[in-house]
Amino acid sequence: MSVDFWINVGVIAGIYGILTLGLQLNTGFTGLLNFGQAGYMAIGAYGAGILVAEAGFSLWLAFSTSLVLSAAVAMVIGWSTSRLGPDQFAIVTIAFAEIVRHILQNTDFSGGNQGLIGFDVEWRSASEWITLLFSGIGLGEYKQIPLLLFVWITFVALTGLMKMLERTPWSRVLRGIRDDETAIAALGKNTLWFRMQSLAIGAALAVVAGFFIALDVTYLYPGIFDPTFTFFGFVILLIGGLGNYWGIMLGSVVFWTLMEGSRLIETSLSATEQASLRFLVVGFLLIVLSRVCPHGFLGNSRGRDHDH
Amino acid sequence: MSATALAYFTEVPKPVKLLVSLFTIFLCLIAFFGTVKVSQATINGFVTGSYLGLGAMGLTLIMGVMKLVNLAYGDFLVAGAYFTLTFTALGTPLPLSVLLATLGTALLSILAEKLVWLPLRSAGASALQCFLSAIGLSFLIRFAIQFFGGSESRSFDIDVLSTMVLGPFRVGTQQALGFVMALTVFSMLAIGLWISGAMKTMRAVSDNRLLAEVCGIGVGHTIDLTSLLSGLLAGAAGIVYATAVGSFNPNFGLTLLLSLFAAATLGGIGNIYGAMLGGLVIGLSQEWSALLLGAKWKPLVALVFLVLMLLAVPRGIFARAQRRP
Numbered sequence: 001m002s003v004d005f006w007i008n009v010g011v012i013a014g015i016y017g018i019l020t021l022g023l024q025l026n027t028g029f030t031g032l033l034n035f036g037q038a039g040y041m042a043i044g045a046y047g048a049g050i051l052v053a054e055a056g057f058s059l060w061l062a063f064s065t066s067l068v069l070s071a072a073v074a075m076v077i078g079w080s081t082s083r084l085g086p087d088q089f090a091i092v093t094i095a096f097a098e099i100v101r102h103i104l105q106n107t108d109f110s111g112g113n114q115g116l117i118g119f120d121v122e123w124r125s126a127s128e129w130i131t132l133l134f135s136g137i138g139l140g141e142y143k144q145i146p147l148l149l150f151v152w153i154t155f156v157a158l159t160g161l162m163k164m165l166e167r168t169p170w171s172r173v174l175r176g177i178r179d180d181e182t183a184i185a186a187l188g189k190n191t192l193w194f195r196m197q198s199l200a201i202g203a204a205l206a207v208v209a210g211f212f213i214a215l216d217v218t219y220l221y222p223g224i225f226d227p228t229f230t231f232f233g234f235v236i237l238l239i240g241g242l243g244n245y246w247g248i249m250l251g252s253v254v255f256w257t258l259m260e261g262s263r264l265i266e267t268s269l270s271a272t273e274q275a276s277l278r279f280l281v282v283g284f285l286l287i288v289l290s291r292v293c294p295h296g297f298l299g300n301s302r303g304r305d306h307d308h
Numbered sequence: 309m310s311a312t313a314l315a316y317f318t319e320v321p322k323p324v325k326l327l328v329s330l331f332t333i334f335l336c337l338i339a340f341f342g343t344v345k346v347s348q349a350t351i352n353g354f355v356t357g358s359y360l361g362l363g364a365m366g367l368t369l370i371m372g373v374m375k376l377v378n379l380a381y382g383d384f385l386v387a388g389a390y391f392t393l394t395f396t397a398l399g400t401p402l403p404l405s406v407l408l409a410t411l412g413t414a415l416l417s418i419l420a421e422k423l424v425w426l427p428l429r430s431a432g433a434s435a436l437q438c439f440l441s442a443i444g445l446s447f448l449i450r451f452a453i454q455f456f457g458g459s460e461s462r463s464f465d466i467d468v469l470s471t472m473v474l475g476p477f478r479v480g481t482q483q484a485l486g487f488v489m490a491l492t493v494f495s496m497l498a499i500g501l502w503i504s505g506a507m508k509t510m511r512a513v514s515d516n517r518l519l520a521e522v523c524g525i526g527v528g529h530t531i532d533l534t535s536l537l538s539g540l541l542a543g544a545a546g547i548v549y550a551t552a553v554g555s556f557n558p559n560f561g562l563t564l565l566l567s568l569f570a571a572a573t574l575g576g577i578g579n580i581y582g583a584m585l586g587g588l589v590i591g592l593s594q595e596w597s598a599l600l601l602g603a604k605w606k607p608l609v610a611l612v613f614l615v616l617m618l619l620a621v622p623r624g625i626f627a628r629a630q631r632r633p
Contacts, residue, residue: 033439080619086435087377088618094379095566095614102608227562231443238440276455283447287424290440294433 007144009260010253011216014151017252019209020233021162021245022202027234028242029171030198031178033090035230036077037206039097042225043070044207045214046110052119054109059122067207074203078196097227105222115221123215151212155249158205162245174198235282238289241296250298322625330589333596341599344476349595355483357591358490359548363564364571364583365497366541372514372578373534376425376438380446381542382565383453386558388413388546390453393462402465406489410543417539418532420445425535446561453558461555486552493544494584497537506533507580514578563607567594570614576624585626 019037026034047066051057057065077096081089104110111117130146139145165171176184177191185191214220232255240251262278269277289296337346363385370378391409396402424441433441470481501507512520513530521527549564550556571590575582590610597609617624 027436033436035439084618084622088622090435090439091377091566091569092615092618095569095611098563098566099608099611099615102605102611106604106608231447234440234443272459273455276451276459279447279451280455283444283451286444286447287441288444290437290444291428291431291433294437 004142004144005260005264007142007148008216009256010148011144011151011212012260013252013256014148014155015209015212015216016229016233016236016256017155017248018151018158018212019206019229020236020240020248020252021158022205022209023230023233023237024240024242024245024248025162025174025205026198026202027237028244029166029178030174030195031086031181032195032198033086034093034199034202035090035227036093036097037202037233038225038227038230039093039100040070040074040203040206041210041213041229042097042100042104042222043073043203043210045210045220045225046104046116047207048211049116049119049214049220050109052122053116059119062119063207063211066211067204070203070207071200074199075196078199079192082192082195094227094230097225097230101222101225104225110222111220113221115219117219119220120215120218147212147215154208154212158208159245159249166245170194170197231286232282235286235289238286238293238296239298241298243295244298247296247298251296322621326589326625330592337596337599345599346596348477349599350592351477351479352483353592353595354588355487355552355591356594357588358487358494359545359552359587360564360567360571360591361584361587362490362493362541362548363545363568364575364587365494365580366538366545367565367568368572368575368577368580368583369510369534369538369541371572373510374425374429374531377435377442379439379442379565380420380449381538381568382561382563383446383449384413384417384539384542384561385546385549385564386453386556386561387416387449388543389550389556390457390462390558391543392464392547392550393457396465406547409547410540413543413546414536414539416449417535417542421532421535450558450561457558459557459559461557463555464551466551480552482554483552486548489544489551490548493541493548497541498581501580506530510534511578566614567607567610570610570617573614573617573622573624574626576626579624579626582624582626586624 019041022037022040023034026032044063044066047069048059048062051062051065052059055062077092081092084092105113127143127146130149131140131143134140134142134145173184173189173194176187176189177194181191210225213224217224236248236251236255238251239254240247240249259278259282262281263274267274334346334350337349363381366384367378367381370376370381388409391412392402392405395405395408400408424445428438428441464482466482466485471478472481472484509520509525509530510533512523512525513527517527520530549560567590568587571586572583574586574589575584590613593613594606594609598606
């Protein structure tokens with residue numbers, strides 16, 4: 001029981017870590033306040049779910065299609081918001097995520113509030129096969145181990161990939177946009193195109209996270225893509241540190257261990273009261289962290305301090 | 309001929325264009341749905357517009373004077389509604405509870421200013437820091453309310469079912485009550501601002517803080533006054549919402565916040581009368597859209613409005629002429 005619980009915490013930490021990699025690229029490296037990650041995650045998860053359950057696509061094909069779709073949406077958002085200031089951009093991204101959620105809540109093709117099922121048959125048979133392998137070494141009773149492995153291998157690989165991207169001239173341009181967009185534009189770079197690329201990659205990472213969420217909860221409903229979950233990503237980002245990809249791994253594990261682990265504490269409070277208390281702590285953490293260490297615990301403040 | 313007509317059209321001020329298009333939509337709707345249905349929707353639109361307008365006035369003040377996108381603002385509205393519940397539960401009569409709750413929300417707003425925003429401003433915080441603090445504050449308020457008040461739906465102790473019949477129209481007593489409350493708050497505020505001249509100093513700080521300071525305007529006082537007023541407006545708007553809609557839970561803040569952003573943007577950031585009109589436009593659009601698309605899409609209308617407004621006319625329709633700094 002308890003092992004299953006912690007395996008699931010590991011799964012969630014990995015998934016939100018992947019989501020936060022996108023926030024790191026957008027916010028930490030490009031200076032774009034993207035508060036719409038939950039929207040891209042929803043497009044990815046529902047896109048894949050609908051294509052499999054209703055159009056009969058294979059899981060991989062459905063996944064790739066929704067990846068492209070979500071990245072294209074991000075491109076359009078990046079392009080259409082080119083004239084907006086950072087505050088207005090942030091508002092548009094939240095509004096976008098809420099628009100996606102409202103549409104999913106009220107249309108027939110998404111199953112509305114009842115949700116969507118029946119898209120993970122292929123995954124479940126693969127998962128059972130892996131579980132069978134593990135039963136050889138006595139771990140056969142934990143059904144979520146295949147997902148845990150799958151999520152974390154992807155998470156580590158993607159983090160490594162982002163780290164490699166960080167060393168490219170491409171990423172230097174992004175950091176330049178973050179620190180002084182006008183200067184980079186003056187060097188002849190098309191900053192709009194770079195911003196759009198950053199958003200598209202961020203959205204693609206959100207799709208991967210959304211896809212794993214779909215496999216984890218086995219049925220999709222709009223409530224999993226509440227803006228609150230984007231905000232969780234920002235808490236993880238603050239703990240892990242702005243400009244630090246590997247820090248996200250620690251941030252996500254710390255955050256979800258605290259969030260979920262606190263469920264195990266026996267109190268006389270009701271479930272609602274306990275949940276509220278957890279969120280109160282998150283709120284307090286956000287205010288204090290953003291005040292005391294604006295670049296996060298493990299933040300990379302190199303190259304930023306010179307402009308003060 | 310047509311070229312001059314086009315040139316003439318582009319010179320028409322935006323508010324006039326808005327009024328003409330609203331009126332055209334109104335006439336088209338009447339042609340399709342009949343006078344009674346459309347008028348009923350219009351009455352509902354004014355009720356919705358009244359709380360959206362009040363809330364947007366507070367939000368636009370914060371964004372204009374303090375240059376702050378306060379994502380926690382929606383939760384101040386929720387606080388207003390729950391403060392009222394608390395006071396009525398303690399045995400205070402409803403009108404007095406409403407007054408105390410509005411003051412309570414204003415107090416909360418001043419606390420937020422002193423404990424969160426003032427320190428951030430004096431540290432020269434980045435946009436990201438402000439956004440994250442606002443989200444943190446939003447969590448604190450929303451979940452403190454949920455901790456003490458529970459997450460289930462609540463309502464004020466008003467007769468929910470009673471309606472007033474005015475000719476062919478029916479207006480719920482609560483809706484009428486909410487509308488009258490909003491109108492009272494709005495007129496009191498307008499008169500207060502007119503007599504005290506506070507509007508002028510707020511506008512000065514909003515336009516150019518440094519210049520205002522040089523001219524001897526107490527910027528600190530103006531910001532305190534702004535957080536007080538925006539708190540009062542948030543409390544009042546939340547109470548009007550709770551009264552008019554009937555039942556509410558601690559989560560109505562964020563959805564409403566985006567509608568308030570839409571109204572404030574439409575009105576031009578910093579322009580409080582523009583925000584009131586923006587609220588009315590959003591309210592009418594939501595209720596009229598319900599005729600065409602059904603009630604479930606109402607929240608989406610405000611969201612789409614917000615995105616389109618920001619993309620097409622980010623400075624709003626009632627924006628004052630910008631002076632070069």
